[in-house]
Amino acid sequence: MTPDAENLEDLRDRLRVLEKENELLAERAEDISMLGLVAEQTGTSSDPRELLGAVLERVCILKAIPYGACLEPNGSFLRVTSAYHVRRSEEASTDDFQLRDPALWPPRKTVALDPEECGRLFKRIAIEGQGPAPIAVALVPLRTSEQPGACLLFADDGRTSEELASLLPLLERVADLTQARLDNLSLIARLQRLNMNLDLDVAERTESLRRSEARYRILFDHVPDGVLLVDADAEGSFGRIEDANEAAAVMHGYSLEELQELHIEALTAPGPGSRLDSFEARIWRLRPGETVQEEVLHRRKDGSTFPVEAIGTLINLHGRQYVLGFSRDITERKEAEQAMLMTQRTESVGVLAGGIAHDFNNLLTAIMGQTSIAMDRMDEQTPGRENLWKALNAAEKAATLTQQMLAYSGRGKFTIQSVSINWLIQENLQFLAAAITKHVSFKLDLDERIPPVTGDPSQLQQVIMNLVINGAEAIGNAPGTITIRTRDVCVEQADPTQWPLSGQSLAPGAFVQVEVVDTGCGMSPEVRSRIFDPFFSTKAKGHGLGLSAVLGIIRGHGGGLAVDSVLGAGTTFRILLPAGFPDLSSKETVSPGTPRTARRTVLVIDDEDYMLEVVHDTLATRGHESLLAQSGEQGIEMLSLCRDRIDMVLLDLTMPGLGGVETFHRLRTVAPKVPVVLSSGFAEEEATAQMMGMDLAGFLQKPYLVSELIRVVESLPTSSRQE
Amino acid sequence: MLQADAQRVRIQGHHLAYHRQGHGSPVLLVHGITTYSFIWRNLIDGLARHHDVIAVDLLGCGDSDMPLDPSYGVAAHAERLVAFTQALGLGPFAFVGHDIGGGIAQRITVKHPDLVTHAVVINGVAFDYWPVQPIITMRTPIVRQMAMATLDMGAFKLIVQRGVFHKERVTPELMAYFWKPMQTREGRKAFLHFAESLDNRDLTDITDDLRRTKTPFLIIRGMDDVYLRAENSHRLHREIPGSRLVEIAEAGHFIQEDQPDRLVEELNAFLRPNP
Structure with a gap:
């Protein structure tokens, strides 16, 4: 060979070597690219079946292997979970693999088998679309956690087993990547299942909790009283309002959201009387199951306060301590209690006033009687007679005062008849105008349609007069106005808070409302609460009985009374009088005295000796005889003994021991026909009501004038002496 | 633009989806691999002014x-499209193919010369373009x-970007078209x-037939196509008698994205009837 030929041959050899190396490098690059594609697939696939299919395709295409599959053991058969055949369409395959000995599966390591070795392992290999049996088979164990028996199989009909064996390291790398991803996917699936179960569990518990919460919320929100859950976990002190119901929010003037942001102190009224400290102290001393109950003063959002009945107890909720409190607004109850107390006080004072008036009337009777007798025994010019006359006038004025007191106590003199209030006001307008100063003007707003009322016209006149005078005094020397207004109203249900001074007397029905409104100085709440107390007056010279009498008269008429006043602005008195057309009969007043008649013998029964004296002395001036008894028993005994002599009995109604009524009954058994004249410090209506059904010959209201006594005694016929 | 809903017709037991627009001589537009009928959306209006344009999704692609x-080879697609055109009642039609579609255009033209009036191969496969043998395709x-x-x-996206010259046109909207079939x-x-x-043989087998074809051929190539060699287009031009070669600059493999108007111009000119 020539040197040139040798060089050329050498160059050809080098070229062949370079081509071979180039081919190997290209193959190596392809392997790396293939691994890259497999890694990309294993990094993105989330479905195991799709992952296996993609991996098998990549290996088969890029390494020109016609068939690849993933097999899992199923007894002596191998189940094809995924397969790729380069020349087969994408339809479900019927590839079939059967082992001779299942114990030999899976192979312990990656292996390439020739046909003989395949025959020893597989009883049958049937690959759809494949003609003769493959020349070489590579088995690459997958060893996933879910399927430790899984294995990749690659069948090649173009390579020998030795040629296929050169691919085993690459196939092992592919299997490693695939197995890692499959394990991840099964772990993810397991976590997702757990998560789903957890989600279901959470959903179920959440729903159960929601239902429980909803139930709790319904109960909580529908409790009519305010409910507060107050944090009490910080030792020794109350804290934030953790929860509250709608009733608590409304009660305090907050929205629910606002209330749940507050500290409990925001709801309690500051200063003495709130009793929160007492409440709190008692809470901390509670034992489990105990509660504390207190009346405390709470504060609304607008700053106003109101009384609350609070009940509290300590509870433990989710490891934290709370105060569970119930609060009830007792404003109405307190107002009703106040009204009742005022009524009871009024009634007590009324009873007292009535009792005092009654005794006072007796004494006045004696004073007036003896003074009259003394004056009768004097000539007109006798020195001292004028003084006696002044004393008698004073006693009569005292009698007027006692009438006011009796009126306040509801036991004044009554003459029941139908009264037109509008007519009463208009008829007495001049008297009303005369009772007030010129600075004060009148306004009348009288509804013509109002019905008449049932009552005593003079008593009602006294009411109007007293209220007008009171209003004028409140206006004082400044210009002002007194307005009198009448309306008809229908009261369906008497509200004691609206008519606090009515006591038990206000029944539903038709009424006439009278308002007396002044533009005077008004009253403070303290003064307003006492104006109807007898003898209470804000004026230096006032005797304090005017408004008391008003109250007594209105209650005696079964009406209602209320007063509203603003200090510095004026006062409004509101009166309700029952409308109606009673069966009226007016009682006769005392008629004038009669001329001297035949001598009478009068049995006088009265527990007061001064009354006995004055009656005796008075009758004696007229030549009448009096038999005096200081008790009912004594009187009955006297009547029994002197029945034939006695022309009439003058019986005091109110006596200790055997009272006037019982004495009357017993007198009637002794002398059924003896005339009995009742004498009492109370009004005739009340007195004779007690003697209902009994035949009385007359009535003398104390204090009575001597002339009235003489008239009653001498008006009886002499033939009335008992047999 | 393509209509929102594709029409469908049953061919050989399976449905083929297609978009049809315009009037005139029929023109069949056939895509290649990695695309489907959407690739013609910027051309169809320009072609529909003069032609009855049908953009089909090959079996296994788009809405088919x-x-x-x-x-899904070239030969199988070709026979399937013959049945498709018959089912639509098309007479002779012009065939415009891109990428694999260009290969199908060649096969139908030589196998069914009476059906195809004109054949256009745009950045088309040809001869032994495919570098692998089927049996080991997956491992190449x-x-x-x-x-x-x-x-x-x-x-x-890298594949698409390499196939487009004007990279700024690879928008998220364009990638959504490409990526749609890959999502399942x-x-x-x-x-x-x-x-x-x-399979290369689907085209290498018809080399001689191409040399004998009498059907007018237009061969268009994006000069910046990195997926198919220039030699493919040049050899086609040499082998196919009377063929015309147009090489367009600043155009990648997906030339429909780079030069739609130029394509419409070339196609309308090619498909205009001779006076």
Whole structure:
């Protein structure tokens, strides 16, 4: 060979070597690219079946292997979970693999088998679309956690087993990547299942909790009283309002959201009387199951306060301590209690006033009687007679005062008849105008349609007069106005808070409302609460009985009374009088005295000796005889003994021991026909009501004038002496 | 532009998809490997002004069926397309083939000379163009590269870019056309089956027939085609009597992307009836 030929041959050899190396490098690059594609697939696939299919395709295409599959053991058969055949369409395959000995599966390591070795392992290999049996088979164990028996199989009909064996390291790398991803996917699936179960569990518990919460919320929100859950976990002190119901929010003037942001102190009224400290102290001393109950003063959002009945107890909720409190607004109850107390006080004072008036009337009777007798025994010019006359006038004025007191106590003199209030006001307008100063003007707003009322016209006149005078005094020397207004109203249900001074007397029905409104100085709440107390007056010279009498008269008429006043602005008195057309009969007043008649013998029964004296002395001036008894028993005994002599009995109604009524009954058994004249410090209506059904010959209201006594005694016929 | 929906016709048990546009003498456009009827989209309007243009998807490509049993070799495609033209009722037609389509054009022309009025081979395969024997096709580097391209769009894009002179025209829209068949396993298998089916003998067997053909031939080559040697086109021009060779500069293997208007001009001129 020539040197040139040798060089050329050498160059050809080098070229062949370079081509071979180039081919190997290209193959190596392809392997790396293939691994890259497999890694990309294993990094993105989330479905195991799709992952296996993609991996098998990549290996088969890029390494020109016609068939690849993933097999899992199923007894002596191998189940094809995924397969790729380069020349087969994408339809479900019927590839079939059967082992001779299942114990030999899976192979312990990656292996390439020739046909003989395949025959020893597989009883049958049937690959759809494949003609003769493959020349070489590579088995690459997958060893996933879910399927430790899984294995990749690659069948090649173009390579020998030795040629296929050169691919085993690459196939092992592919299997490693695939197995890692499959394990991840099964772990993810397991976590997702757990998560789903957890989600279901959470959903179920959440729903159960929601239902429980909803139930709790319904109960909580529908409790009519305010409910507060107050944090009490910080030792020794109350804290934030953790929860509250709608009733608590409304009660305090907050929205629910606002209330749940507050500290409990925001709801309690500051200063003495709130009793929160007492409440709190008692809470901390509670034992489990105990509660504390207190009346405390709470504060609304607008700053106003109101009384609350609070009940509290300590509870433990989710490891934290709370105060569970119930609060009830007792404003109405307190107002009703106040009204009742005022009524009871009024009634007590009324009873007292009535009792005092009654005794006072007796004494006045004696004073007036003896003074009259003394004056009768004097000539007109006798020195001292004028003084006696002044004393008698004073006693009569005292009698007027006692009438006011009796009126306040509801036991004044009554003459029941139908009264037109509008007519009463208009008829007495001049008297009303005369009772007030010129600075004060009148306004009348009288509804013509109002019905008449049932009552005593003079008593009602006294009411109007007293209220007008009171209003004028409140206006004082400044210009002002007194307005009198009448309306008809229908009261369906008497509200004691609206008519606090009515006591038990206000029944539903038709009424006439009278308002007396002044533009005077008004009253403070303290003064307003006492104006109807007898003898209470804000004026230096006032005797304090005017408004008391008003109250007594209105209650005696079964009406209602209320007063509203603003200090510095004026006062409004509101009166309700029952409308109606009673069966009226007016009682006769005392008629004038009669001329001297035949001598009478009068049995006088009265527990007061001064009354006995004055009656005796008075009758004696007229030549009448009096038999005096200081008790009912004594009187009955006297009547029994002197029945034939006695022309009439003058019986005091109110006596200790055997009272006037019982004495009357017993007198009637002794002398059924003896005339009995009742004498009492109370009004005739009340007195004779007690003697209902009994035949009385007359009535003398104390204090009575001597002339009235003489008239009653001498008006009886002499033939009335008992047999 | 091609119509949105392709028409389909059943040929030998499988459907072939095609786009048809225009009026006049029929012109059949046939693509090559890695493409389908989309490759003609920039030419069809210009050709349809004067001709009844049919752009067909070969079996296993585009919207046509993709069975793996039939052969996808040049001879098989040629016979299948004869049946296709008969099914459409086409009379004699002009055949314009690119790449493998150019090889099919040669085979049909020599085997069915009465059917083809004109034959155009654009960057076409010829003679012993294919560097491998079928049996070991899958293991040869060129095919493995193509196989890689079916799995990796990046690799595919390299193939396309090497085949286009004006690289800026390799847009995402163009790659979407190329990549569409590779998005299914079926499409990938069909592509590999196409590569595996190629056999030089389908064209080497007709060398003598080419020398005797009387059908007018136009041979067009992109001077920057890196996939097919210039010698292929030059030898065709030498062997085919009366053939005309046009070499276009600044044009790669996918000359339809680089010089569509020039192609339309050349084709219309070639296909114009003689006065």
